[in-house]
Amino acid sequence: MAQSLNVVAEPQEISSGVKAPTTIAEALADVLADTYMLTFKTHAYHWNVEGPLFYSIHNLTEGQYEDMFAAADELAERIRAVGQLAPMTMTDIRARAVIEDSVDSPTAGEMCETLAADHERVAHRLHALVKIAGEKNDPVTEDLATERSAFHEQAAWMLKALIAK
Known part of the structure; x- marks a missing residue:
């Protein structure tokens, strides 16, 4: 039994026709990092939003962080499906992400x-991933x-529409 608990995950060769799986995995890991950071930020705002639009923002952000939390699993499992390891530390997540923490109480x-704006940033990274994935079969x-x-484009639109002047 103890022997079975000493297995350490490592990259594997998966022969599915994907060219440059390491490149694909790196781009997926970047998007996964952004997804994790944006999930937390959205959830924290969900907890702390106040004002006349509380109910609307609270409900909208709940749907968004739930979607992103589920997506993180899909992204990580895709990294594994191309034979690579998903990020395993918050240090790695923070280093890869373009999404930044809030510095104050907005x-x-x-x-x-x-x-x-954060959803737009993630959408841009995903557009780049679409291109890379197409080039790598x-x-x-x-x-x-x-x-x-x-999803991220729609989230950005909905958030902007909510506060349109």
Whole structure:
């Protein structure tokens, strides 16, 4: 029994026709890092939003962080499916992410503006992943990145529409 607990995960060769699986995995890991950072930020704003739009923002952000939490698992499992290891430390997640922590207590409007901009950043990274996956003969990652990009684009639109002047 003790022997079975001493197995350490390592990259594997998966022969599915994907070219440069390490490149694909690195790009997926970057998106996974952004997803984790944005999930937490969205959840923290969800907990702390106040004001006349509380109910709308609270409900919108709940749906968004739940979607992103589930997506993190899909992204990590795709990394494993191309034979690579998913990130295992928060240090790695923070180093890879373009999503930054909040430095203060924003207003409800600032929360929506910040989250919308963050969703746009993630969508840009996903567009790059779509291109990389297409070039590396990886239609599965291409489809996943396209689906995730659509989510982030819609999230940005909804947050911007909520605070439109």
